[in-house]
Amino acid sequence: MKVLQINGGKTLEGTIRISGSKNASVALIPAAILADSEVTICNVPEITDTDALVEILQYLGANVKRASESIVIDPTTMVNKEIPERLSDKLRASYYFMAVLLAKYKHVEMYFPGGCSIGARPIDQTLKGFRALGAKIVEEKNKYTITAEKLKGAHVYLDMPSVGATINTMLVAVKAQGNTIIENAAKEPEIVNVATFLNGMGAKITGAGTSEIRIHGVEELSGCYTEVIPDRIETGTYVIAGALVGNHLKIDNIIPEHVEMLILKMKEMGVEIEVGPDYVVVSKTPNLKPVQIKTQGYPGFATDLQQPVTVLLTQCEGKSTLEETLYENRFKNVPYLNDMGANIEIHDDTITIQGATKLVGKDVKATDLRAGACLVLGGLLAEGTTTITNIGPVLRGYENLVEKLTDVGASIELKEKEEDV
Ligand code: EPU
Numbered sequence: 001m002k003v004l005q006i007n008g009g010k011t012l013e014g015t016i017r018i019s020g021s022k023n024a025s026v027a028l029i030p031a032a033i034l035a036d037s038e039v040t041i042c043n044v045p046e047i048t049d050t051d052a053l054v055e056i057l058q059y060l061g062a063n064v065k066r067a068s069e070s071i072v073i074d075p076t077t078m079v080n081k082e083i084p085e086r087l088s089d090k091l092r093a094s095y096y097f098m099a100v101l102l103a104k105y106k107h108v109e110m111y112f113p114g115g116c117s118i119g120a121r122p123i124d125q126t127l128k129g130f131r132a133l134g135a136k137i138v139e140e141k142n143k144y145t146i147t148a149e150k151l152k153g154a155h156v157y158l159d160m161p162s163v164g165a166t167i168n169t170m171l172v173a174v175k176a177q178g179n180t181i182i183e184n185a186a187k188e189p190e191i192v193n194v195a196t197f198l199n200g201m202g203a204k205i206t207g208a209g210t211s212e213i214r215i216h217g218v219e220e221l222s223g224c225y226t227e228v229i230p231d232r233i234e235t236g237t238y239v240i241a242g243a244l245v246g247n248h249l250k251i252d253n254i255i256p257e258h259v260e261m262l263i264l265k266m267k268e269m270g271v272e273i274e275v276g277p278d279y280v281v282v283s284k285t286p287n288l289k290p291v292q293i294k295t296q297g298y299p300g301f302a303t304d305l306q307q308p309v310t311v312l313l314t315q316c317e318g319k320s321t322l323e324e325t326l327y328e329n330r331f332k333n334v335p336y337l338n339d340m341g342a343n344i345e346i347h348d349d350t351i352t353i354q355g356a357t358k359l360v361g362k363d364v365k366a367t368d369l370r371a372g373a374c375l376v377l378g379g380l381l382a383e384g385t386t387t388i389t390n391i392g393p394v395l396r397g398y399e400n401l402v403e404k405l406t407d408v409g410a411s412i413e414l415k416e417k418e419e420d421v
Contacts, residue, residue: 001418004388004402006379007411008361011284014408015250016238019045019399020069020228024190026093027167028197028228029053030100033062033075034175035201037223044071044228045399048392052090056083056097082109085142089114091396095123095164098146099171102135106148116368116393119328125162129169132156133176153178153217161186161211161297167194173215174203182213188298189258193229200224232258234398236305237373239263240312241405242282243271244381249408252279261301262309265291269316290318290355295325307333307374311381313353314342323350333371336364340378340386361386369393376401380410387417 020043030053032039044050046069054071057064060081063074080101088094092115101108115121127137130146132154138145153176158165166186171194173180185191187209195208201221207213235254242249243266256263256275263280266273269288274281290313295303303326310333313320324330331351334344340362343354361384366372372394379386388394391414394401405412 001389001416002391003415003417004376004379004391004394005413005415006361006376006386006388008359008379008382008384008386010245010380010409010411012241012246012249012380012405012408012410015252016404016408018230018235018238018251018253019043021190021193021231022047022049022233022397023163024193025050025228026053026091027096027190027194028226029057029071029073030093030096031171031194031197032073033057033078033100034103034171034198034221035075035223036220037076038072038074039201039223040070040072040225042070042225042227044069045231047399048396049091049093052087053093056087056094059083059087080105080107083111085111088112091115092121092164095126096167096171098126098144099130099168102130102146102148103151103172103175106151108146110144112142112144118330118368123164125158125160125165126168129156129158129165129182130172133169133172133180151176151217153180153215155181156183158182158184160184163188163191166191166213170195170198170205170208170213170215173217174198174205174221176217178217180215180217182215183211185211185213186297187211189229189232189255197224197226200226230254230258233302233304233370235259236262236302237308237377237398239266239273239280239282240308241377241380243273243312244284244315244377246283248281248283250279250281254278254280256280261299262305265293265301265309266312269312288316288356290316290320292321294323303327303330304370306330307370308377310334310337310344310351310353311374311377314344314355314357314359315381316353316355318355320353320355321350322353325349330370332367333374336362336375337378339364340382358383360384363387363389365389366391366394369397373398376412379412380405
């Protein structure tokens, strides 16, 4: 069994360069097959989530070449066939294949997607978008068979601004006849990245990044080149690391606007942070003030940074509160932080954090991706050794985590350990 072992308390100095966004890449890779010729995507992180999508592409017969951070996808050799559950349940983003196969072949057979266990993650809004555009859906147990005689543009109102449903509806609408309007669309930067990519292929999308996206369907899309935006959640995670144990730690190659809400909250706490055009420099600061945080869709405070920021709240002097509004079960990190010395109480969808508390190293488990990130941060701060088991989910989302942290002075190792840790 592989574990992450961290000897905490080391000061982090130097520069961490941020990789391409996981959540943008996992939509761009399936979107590539909408083109009728070769597509190049740059700045794709080498993480297990992108590997899992490449596996699906190869299973479908696409020709994929990967060289370092670039991925070249030739979809001309593809065939449409059922995607088995063993491939789709590796990640949530596998369901972008539902959309692109529907758009390309008007027929798709695949299973409910996987993803972190952070509460119910229904796909009803995605299916609502497909139906509005003319698809018929047969659901048997976990399997979906989706067909359309003709895809026709429609007015789609999403009941909630879901990232996945916005992208899925957009992916189908680009090839549907006529005009589609997606109302109450999600506004996350990853959606803009996907829309820009599709427009590069010849799609006609306006309004991505706002709550109303308009799409005029086209018959053909052709290959193009695109670049993945920097990962705003990886950015936020390392910015928090800098506030915990940094000494002028530079987080480089970022879009500061994408983590603006985190930066504002950190300034409210009193964290010493300098914001540049494509970087921030952050240092551990004494006497932090407590704050109130509520997760929201972009540009609100990102739910994916909620668990990582909890560690920083344990270092604020007084009572902070943190409300999670998107997921019903995203506090699995809390018992482990308490075991390490934090004083956190869970009340339904809100936690209260009484600080400042000293953290000490313990044996803990990464129950999901961002819980794992939270425990890595806890381990960097804690006195002594923290051993994190079940690190698979962490490696799904953070490229070269160990190398990046080691380079700036952390003592962190990926180790083989006996099962009874
Ligand atoms: N929801 C529904 N019905 C739907 C879709 C969503 O009820 O049809 C609910 C979900 O249950 C959830 C909320 O709406 O409570 C948010 O879901 P959304 O569809 O916006 O999220 P997603 O597309 O499944 C993406 C990211 C998540 C990130 C969310 C919110 C990917 C692959 N995942 O998920 O990232 O938390 O947007 O920003 O892009 C992560 O990276 O750790 C992660 C979980």
